[in-house]
Amino acid sequence: MSDLSYDEILEKEVREANRKKKMWRWLFLSSVAFLVSWILFPIYLLAVNSLSSADVVNGWPKSFLPEFDMESLSFFMEYYGVLNALKNSLIAALFTMVIAIGLGTPAGYALARFDFRGKETFRMLILLTRAFPMPLLALPLAVIFINVGLDDSLFGLSLVHTALALPFSVLITSSLFLGIPVELEEAAWVLGCNRWQAFMKVVMPLALPGLTASAVFAFVISWNEVFAAAVLTVNNQTLTAFLVQSLSTSPVEVKFAGGLILILPAILFLFVVRKYLFSMWGIANR
């Protein structure tokens, strides 16, 4: 070492530091690339299967490129019961969305804007729902629904789905309203609005994008739910119920096409709400 001058040692150190930095950067980027493909590649493969003819889907070995043959998808669409199931899924999800937002928004507003006795109890009730496997509640409800004539109805199903979605909708909207300064509302009151007008004219426009996001969230919860849907619907099956109940009878290409159809709207919706992903969980966290 002694025959190396200080400058040379320093230069070596600097080179070493740079090399390390580069190596970390490389490692970092490749793990990002790995994780991204770990998520996307399986979806891609499902798409390849869905965009291939039945022969290819059942054949072997498989090509990793799609044929762009619509046979599987059109067969799926024409397969007995699919169209109806698709329609039912949509209806149940829309019901759920409307009910969850309709009930959840006022409650969220109350949590954000008022201090009242029982507030903590209410919050506990909301949080409690998340400590239970909610789809199980479909079991007793199936019996109850028979008694009140809601059995095998999409409305009945969407009530169960709402029980799943409502806690989220309350927490999300309350965090949304908390994020809108109460001073804006107070300014509107001072300028002559009543509480309702102030809410509609000042708060609503600001909260609308977030409300949309939480509505979409409710939609996706219902769209994806399997257990309650399978237990509660018989003739009015949703897509998930249909797929799960025909697992052993339907041809594989129907499963694959069905899987793709199930995933696509969810991916699109998530893309729409991606900005709110955090505000949804950030507060739904506590």
Add this chain to the structure above:
Amino acid sequence: MNKKYYPYVLIAPSVLFLLLFFVYPFLEVFVQAFTSSDGQVGFSNFENIFTDYNFLPSLKNTLLLALVVVPVQLCMAIGMSLMISKMKKGRDTVLYILTIPLGVSDLAAGIIWLAILDQNGFLNSFLFSIGIIDQPESWLNYQNPIIIFAAVVVAEIWRATAILLVILVSGIGLIPKEYYEAAEIFGANSWVRLWKVTLPLLRPSLQTALILRTLLAFEVFAVVMLLGGSNMPVLMGETFNWAFNYQDTGAASAYAVVILALSIVFTLFYLRVLRVPKGARI
């Protein structure tokens, strides 16, 4: 109307709804579970399911699955959220992609992995093309319970890490960056910073994430049905079978009570283990 009543009016619909569709059926599950088919109150439903040859395997599989999947996912989610928090360019895109599985049900995830792991699937095609096998192997049959289990684990990791990721990323976002900088100045390398700063401060988020994820693991059934069929019974799947195939609501409710009991035990466990002392919050 008196202003005092506003909040009650606003929450009334939600409260009523939850009483009707959460509290009431929740109690009703117990009533049904403890009511035998001839209307007697007792344990006959539980005797039914406990003596069923699928009960112990399904309990074992469910617990084992949670035990394997949740820790792996937790480590992955921590790594991924640290990665995301270090990113600048492309952060939003990567985050969006990594959270896509949030919108994928366990049914759809099962179908995806079936496409890959099936006898005619992409994994076999790949192994064939690089010359490891020369005819389709059937991996997911009853002779390979371990492979079926592994397949379910992979599918679950693929599907349900996203929820942990979102919770942890938002949790990390709440930690002021000065804490890391202070640790760095006072001599902590990135490994020590992870253990001494990030993870302790992330405790509340870890708690939420673990509770949510473990409960979801107890609810798994469609993935298992797709990849394992009847070769890998799980609690939720058995509940479904009793309710749907055998039309025995009492037994299904008894299963539900078992799942609820597990959920409560684990929730309490996490609440206790990951408790944050008073005054030690951010």
Add this chain to the structure above:
Amino acid sequence: MTTITVENIKKSFGDADILKSVSLDIKDQEFTVLLGPSGCGKSTLLRIIAGLESQDSGIIKIGDRVVSHLPPRERNVAMVFQNYAVFPHMTVFENIAFGLRMKKAPEKKIKENVERTAALMHIDHLLKRYSGQLSGGQRQRVAVARALAVEPDVLLMDEPLSNLDALLRLQMRAELKSVLEASKTTTVYVTHDQVEAMSLADRIAVMNSGRIDQYDVPDEIYSNPATEYVGSFIGNPPMNFISPDYQVGTIPAGATQLGIRPEDFNVSKEARDNYWPITVLTREKLGSHQQLSAELNGQLFRVNIPNEIEIESGNTLYLMPKEDKKRWYTEGGKIIL
């Protein structure tokens, strides 16, 4: 021997050049204050010295050692942050011990150092508490104790007093001064508060959008501002800059501005030769003196006068700058010596 040498440090974020070739020579045991308005790059410079930010070019030396390529933990520096960054999940004791634990110091030494610095900062009764149970001022003390406990070569502080309320700030300032004087650690301290800078610093580096305009002892900074910018940043109210049109007598070659502090005028209520007749616009009584703003043909004057002089706004007052206090500045705002 812990000197700090900052050589031609440049840093930009995107298109914005935040530091434009900054150099500093900080002596052993010296207390240097980086002073400037918010956004001028003080924190960035401090963070580059700490190693939390990397420079685009230039070199940092601590002692004889070049450290600009090293991570913070290999620089043996300590830092006090503006919002304290006292770890919320550790007790006060563990916070103060943190740096020593990282250095794997023996338990005995850790205990000794923690107790000594905690006593020094008067927080020895709080060692078992968490930061959530402390007041802002107490957290501040923990942050300082944590920095002193590691016996660093260099102590860096970024606006450590700015989150305290006014009274506490005064008290902490005095306390910091005596503690740091005793510790004899080379210190770099960032602030936008000139009074804080004047009272604490051995030398002040006045920063002006990414450059150092003047690096000197407080007296010099006050009485001989190197640039028009320094003159108008330091002093309350700041220095007057007066066009030579009003000037009688000799003007140095190249001078375009006369700089004169508000308290450096000869004042008269009656007209005198070579005195400027200024019209008083406002008068503020500040207790120890009165502060006037006044005007002559559109030129604004700020003047401090003794309480004895009775004057109202609208009145005329006669002024002449004291000869030995006149400072001359070039077109570009540089002082002519």
